[in-house]
Amino acid sequence: MVADVDALHTLCQQHGVxxxxxxxxxxxxxxxxxxxxxxxxxxxxxQPS
Structure with missing residues (x-):
């Protein structure tokens, strides 16, 4: 669980995960x-929606 799943998803995409x-x-x-x-x-x- 994370506080901001959208931000983490974007960060992962930016770094080629x-x-x-x-x-x-x-x-x-x-x-x-x-x-x-x-x-x-x-x-x-x-994260909870």
């Missing part, structure tokens, strides 16, 4: 996206 699943509002009250670290591990990031 691989986005696995794009930024989206989920039906369960979360705004989230999934990124991959350099080893390919998926990291889910979100």
């Amino acid at each position: 691989r986005i696995v699943k794009g930024l989206k509002d989920k039906e369960f009250g979360l705004r989230a996206f999934v990124l991959a670290d350099p080893d390919g591990n998926r990291i889910d990031v979100g």
Whole structure:
């Protein structure tokens, strides 16, 4: 969980981080996206919407 998922998503894009699943509002009250670290591990990031 982060305070500003939109800002983090933008920062990741600017630095060439691989986005696995794009930024989206989920039906369960979360705004989230999934990124991959350099080893390919998926990291889910979100904030309450």
